[in-house]
Amino acid sequence: MANIGTVNYDASSLPIREDIIFAHQRAWKRLSRPGTWWSGAQRVSIATEARHANNCGSCRKLQSSLTPEAVSDEHDSLGHLPAPVVEAIHRIWVDASRLTGRWYEKLISSGLADGEYVEIVGIVATVIAVDTFTHALGLTPHPLPFPEEGQPSRLRPLGAKSGLAWVPTVSPEDVTDTELGLYSNSSGAHIRRALSLVPDEAIGFFDLDEAHYLPYSAVRDFGYEYRAISHAQIELLAARVSALNKCFY
Secondary structure: OOOOOOOOOOOOOOOOOHHHHHHHHHHHHHHHOOOOOOOHHHHHHHHHHHHHHHHOHHHHHHHHOOOHHHOOOOOOOOOOOOHHHHHHHHHHHHHHHHOOHHHHHHHHHOOOOHHHHHHHHHHHHHHHHHHHHHHHOOOOOOOOOOOOOOOOOOOOOOOOEOOOOOOOEOOHHHOOHHHOOOOOOOOOOHHHHOOOOOHHHHHHHHHHHHHHOOOHHHOOOOOOOOOOOOHHHHHHHHHHHHHHOOOOO
């Protein structure tokens, strides 16, 4: 099978499902393209900075501190992005379980727009998902893609409303023609709405999620097993990983 882009698993000693390979290739392609609020070059810079957080002295202190407020050092950044963007990237990458509404409001007051923040979350989450996969296989991370030219669309959903989360979200009943596909073949569960202020990011992330987990239509189809392990085994692993990551969803 021919692979495209910078993503392949030819070096893996284990067989990798084709749908996972294709999903990773699509994810890397999305990283390279202009998004809703960030250009292709900025999106790749965000992904690069996210990986760089592993080398940040301030982030190492964060991980061992009793509270994030105990660390006031500036992040060791690559110097290509504004300080509020770097703060968002590094904290999401290394300390996501301790983010707070007050921290988010401070980012917004420093000049970061809510849509820009949501797109950062989507980019960082995408890189974490793919890099964790390669790490589990004992492989080096894929090279990040070269950015494509073009400007971000800056299309904000007309139906976005505040109240459900820190950021505005779009309910299924408020989807307009500009967000078609946001909830295709899925429910409007809160986890599905999390990135809905930037619909393309939400659609892209769940394209990756369904390859790693299960398609929405298969989640409660207990009459058939879609993976090499059962529904029960999948949920046991998911619960354990969530606990280790201090994810309380």
